[in-house]
Amino acid sequence: MSQWIEYLSEPKRLTLTWEPPLTVPGRTRWIVGEVRRTSDGVEFRYLKGAEFSMENNGRTESELRATGYLGYPAFDSRGSDKTIFDDHVLEAFLRRLPPPTRSDFGAYLEHFRIQTTDRVSPMALLGATEARLPGDGFSLIDPFDPEQAFCDAVIEVAGHRHYPDSRAALVPGGVLELTPEPDHPHDPNAVRISADGITVGYVNRVQAPSVSAWISTRQVEATLLRLNGSTTKPRAFVFLKVRPLAGLKAA
Known part of the structure; x- marks a missing residue:
């Protein structure tokens, strides 16, 4: 293959999206949160209220929960009003990627047309791969600049x-x-x-x-x-x- 990434996006923020299982009628992708750089590091926040509806074509959080959504497991806000998390955010999402020590890590990078992780930041790697796992519906998307x-x-x-x-x-x-x-x-x-x-x-x-x-x-x-x-x-x-x-x- 001749297509390789020469200029990898370096995102300041990533959008967390979620898709319900295939069995859910009218299945569609929801925008549920954001990972962003701050002056102190990286934080994750859930979208709420009017911002949530604006990003999801007028749909509400109640409609989202009716599809079986429970939130991202590492950042459980059920039973509280907490919407922003700043503790080990990158580490939580990087666990969605195979470890670099795995023998097939090079093949994993090739799948996304990345030749090396030299000088590739964790945010860039998460955005380039979308950090998908089979079965849980979550992905991190780089909105691009x-x-x-x-x-x-x-x-x-x-x-x-x-x-x-x-x-x-x-x-x-x-x-x-x-x-x-x-x-x-x-x-x-x-x-x-x-x-x-x-x-x-x-x-x-x-x-x-x-x-x-x-x-x-x-x-x-x-x-x-x-x-x-x-x-x-x-x-x-x-x-x-x-x-x-x-x-x-x-x-």
Whole structure:
């Protein structure tokens, strides 16, 4: 494979999302919290009230809990009003990654097109891998910095399972088109991903605002990295390459 990350995003914050099990009707991804750098280190906070509803298309925390959500196990706020945690936050999330001492750790990095962890911060590694574990529904997503001039990333195609007929148009290494949809009924920042004019899904809504901004101000290339998953949950991954527009000074 020739696609390797040259410019890894260095996030100041990461968004914690959660997806219910496949058996939950109307299954969708929820934005539930944020990991962010502070002057004292790193903290985690749950989104609450109006901020939670704004990030989740008007849905409420009660609706989230009705899907079986109990919060992130390392930061249990049930029975209290505590929403911010600052003790061993990075350590808690880094436990979701395989230890570097494992013999297959290099293969794990290659899966995300990372060649080495030299000079890679814990926040960058968590954002690049999304720190997924099979079965618990949580992932950490780097929202990206729209001002960044150089960036490479592997992102999953959101909603790909809703476009099963698009699989025939997808070839690893094939060029994909990214099209902003400001008139999208649910998200004015929506960015459609297509192959030969056939919709294969969307950029996830956490990263869509930055990707949409990049499309207007940067040279953005998207190619299909891989297809995997199962029949009930097919998955597609994109290698995203962002560079300054030719002839223009990078911001």
